[in-house]
Amino acid sequence: MFHNRGAAARKKKASQGGEGDDLSATDPHLTDPGLLRKHTTFRPYTVPSTGITYPRIRTFYRPHPYASKLPSRPRSLPLLVFCHGLGGSVAQFAPLLTSLVNLGPCLAIDLPGCGRSQFAPTNWEAYGCHALAELVATAIHEHLDMEVPEQDDASDSDAEMELIDLDELQLKPKSTTREPQQIILIGHSMGTFHLSLLASATSPLSREACQLRSRIIGIIPICPGTTTPSKKVTRIAKVLLNIPTPIFQAWRSIDQRGGPQSASVLRFAGEDADEETRRLQWRYNIQSVSKVWRRYVWGLLPKYIGVEAQENTTPGRRVWSGVKCPMLLVAGELDSITKPTEIPKILAFLGREDAVDSLGQCKEQQEQSSTFEIPDSAAPIAAPPIPTANDSDDSPNAKPASPAAVSSTQYIETHTLVGARHTLLYATTTRRALAGLIATFLRRLDPRLDAGWQLQHLTTEGKWDVKNLEKWRRTPAVSGVIAGQFRAMKVLREVDETHTPDTFAGTYGRSGGQTGGVVVAVVDISHETPPYQPRGLEGRGIKYHKFPTVSKLQPSREEANGFFAVIDGIIQEIAASDSDSETSLIAVHCHYGFNRTGFFLVSYMVERLGWTLGDAIEVFARMRAPGIRHQHFLDTLWVRYGLGETRAG
Template sequence: MTWSSRTTVSTTIIILASLAYIYHRQRRAKQTRQLQRAADELHPRLKEHTNFQQYTTPYAIYPRIRTYYQPHAHHESHADISELPLLVFIHGLGGLLPQFAGLLDSLTSIAPCFGLELPGHGRSAFEPKGYEAYTMEANAALWKIAIEEICTRNNHKSVVLIGHSMGSSLAALLASTTSTAPTLSVPVVGMIAICPRAHQISPKELNAAHKLSSTPNVVINILRWFDRYGDEDSTSVKRVVGDSNESDLKRTQLAWNRQYRTPVLKRVTLGLLPRTAPDGKLTGGYPSEAVWKGIAIPLFLIAGDSDTVCKPEEINLIVQYITGKPINEAEKIPQPSDEHQSSTNGLIPTTIKAPNSIIQTITLPSPAAHALPYAHSTYRLVSALIESFLSTHVSSKLDFPYQLRLLTTSGKWDVKNLAKWKDILPVSAPIHTHTSENGLFRALKTMREQDDEHNPTLFLRNWRDKIYAVIDISHDTPVYNTKTLDKGGVEYHKFPTVSKIPPTPLEVQDFCTLVDRLLLERDARPDHDERAIAVHCHYGYNRTGFFICSYLIERMGYSVQDAIDEFGRAKPPGIKHAHFLDTLWLRFAGREGEMKRSSEVREADMTDGGGSAVLARDDAGNASEGDVM
């Protein structure tokens, strides 16, 4: 081969490799955007309350930071509600806001909530590129300015910091009186650290981080690919979720790991390293013992027994930093006889007397791992523990039953269109009775705390032996005390969706996954039973019917019309609004025989008004534009 031929071949290879690299980058960017959009579709709460802000700090200008802010639904109704502290959610390395979605479903009912995604994380722009913008001090400064701005804008007088993993370290820097980071001008009245890290970077980790800084990104990408080899069962996923058998959790974790970019990983990792100050002392990086010792507010430490990223021993170290004694030797405070115990599966935190406040600790049993805030098996428990801590040790006004009593007695919190609500059947007949006379589903109207007939206490008395769990698909804060159900042996699950529009395919998929998981948990109980899954929106017709029909079609093999008929039989007149019915037919019409049947049924509806009404009608059969729930 001549020299010119070799040159041509080399040039061709370089061009092809460059094109392949560009294609890979564009394809990955497209996949990342799709993942981010999918996450928002699955969590409409985040989508509805998301904004993008520019922040200027002493370290950098961040042009596009994704923020989430949701005020309390009744912040204008009563002074006690308007004065509640702002709950601030701080994610960790590689984290993003959807990891808090499960906690937000519950905690937005009791307090205003705020969070953001650090630069290069989630949907926040990877700008600027300078390494100095990604140190712990820079991240803490960004949080300080963001918190102070949102508090000033919305008149919040205090905050509670809720951090996960590295987010707990950032919370400590913001909350400690001995922190090297600038302190918040807004009082911090409580802190929750989920999977916290107590110690600073070890010499081994320091050496690995320095090697990382000199390793080309392409090499790191290859190493990360091998780390993800095996997809859902890869080391990359198991490191975070442990031995979880939740396939949807593992798929989600894999997607998050893939979308986290190597240049961001490198900058944030190097930003965790301490630096030598002019006086020779180490500064920066993870909080030191002195920083933890300066936390003088109620502190709740939550760990997972199977966590290998931030091991449960870390919370013992933090207690020792603050009190001078390990947990087993520290002075304990007797736990009040507990009204929250049943909603926390009988797990009772240890409460310890600290020099200036209290510390509460709990380690959730295996297989609880690093994904505590968003694993299906733990997030509801974590939420219940946080609610109990907040109402007991931060403010009694953060107790949901207290707020419910306060607002219902003042007439500020009630169901919409009470007269219409009262006329609707509280609980439907069994739906899908093929395997059990009790049925697979029951359709409800929402409960009402002060109602004489359909409140949680009476519901338990009448239905505890027939209903295993309640899925609340309404978007609003419930007008009943959901803890009554949990304590009474009926699980409560919030699955918020937007009214008036049919659920998206992703919402249906997530609903089906939730029902599958609940049925597996029910069937795995020692006292295996065949209790049904109850679903409600407001009145229990359109959204409730759409989700139940979708499950019957997707999982139980129903035709579209058979599913519609089954729901209508159990809760007459069934799905009322035409656009919900149209969407059901359209979404599942591609199945064999459904298109033809769809046409036949619609012709029958047009000619004789049979089947499910095309025009929305009220219970008396009158045309109506109401009942859009």
């Protein structure tokens, strides 16, 4: 039943390169994931302590979809705050956000000049490590304790998502009778510098920024760094940063030769990285603008007064020893940018040398690196190793500073992911495992940040249900067999009388009597937490797969490729099992099973099965009447696949 029509055409297309070979695939505005676009605003921030105004900062803020239905006393759910690394963007957190936005409200900004944020102001002082930490603190302050009315997805449109502002979101202060909202910080690489400054009791930041510390209940540094460049290293780095721009650009161009196979990519992703990870890293490298990158690097270099680093220094012993809240430290075993040896150093600063991580390597890896690496997830150049002099504050021969008192109740968890590199945020081999580690840690901080608990609460309280129940009830449940491989359906409902996981499995699974094939897998492409328990399917032999997408937005080519990969993986699992692949079907659902479901299935039929676009649209409409309803979805399909065909109607 699973066949390979059009395989030759696909092979030819793959040999010529996919979307990533198109220049548009590196534009941060065009490649922004749907979830981020939907909940993005562009707004100015003026930092009170510095007086610096950043005029147009991309701000991602997504309240919890069921916040109004979950317990909010004595306080609302904690705010999850994300901070990207040097040369990175919020888009690098997209694989994590697709999971974590369903646990709690999420906030992230593209730092100025990164991702979709404007490169302004251009004065170098605005890009110092402390100045950027103050900017992050300002953004957090403006999103704490805010009430967001429940949004109806049916009102969303692509235009609204790009033009929306905070006034349109109708953010209002929460009731003053609640206790202050708490904060959990999640940072990657250089982002851990900014967040550790916010969390530390020994932080040199302003009073306004330090006021957040009492609300911070946990911090998750991913690929953290601790080393303050020595006086000698700082001097050499400043000389390199003063290289004329044409020479700097030529250096960068050489480093990027080969595209996704270039040294600039392999340095971060590794030679064994899969194609998707390499292309993502290539995209982030291209999006890192040299003039912006140079300011950030300059801002990481301390100003020395005598032999000690005094101003704008990156967090070292003094700052990390003051972080008193629970901490989840994650590193990549093969990360050559911010090495896993940074974790034992942080534990030593905290007086916790006895702690052992998931590889049991904390004590074995305490040697200090002989080079200072710029912690950048998208460095535009391959900088030569710079010897680290022993006059660094954190060198083995330096006199240790007096560590801050560490609470005996401080919970610290560490993990070094086997085979992982600096790309572990978005690498296909590690991103799901990382999301799982973070979700487990979040449950320790607040039991309400648990998907299972939330689902149980919503079910028992009668609040866990589909949108627009009457419309859902009027919608036919399951389509006929499409292209010999699929069924399209509306989302299952745990508390329904007829369309539940149990009844679906009994009708369409192995024990059912349906002709045309047996459903062995369900792919849920809705973004929300489903209003049913997936284990109800899996207990009846139907595997559940989640591939979250956003309603009302046409899926991008990258999202379509991701869906193809999910389906191809399921087909490979079926072929490798004892199942009869000739009678095995895959069911796909969004909310109602028409628009997103139809778009992805039609795309798969064209790309993977060799159908013409017209035939694929017609067959889907016949088996799942009336077919794809959104005209802009159909227009996108015709532009993408049907320019050589005559369009019906």
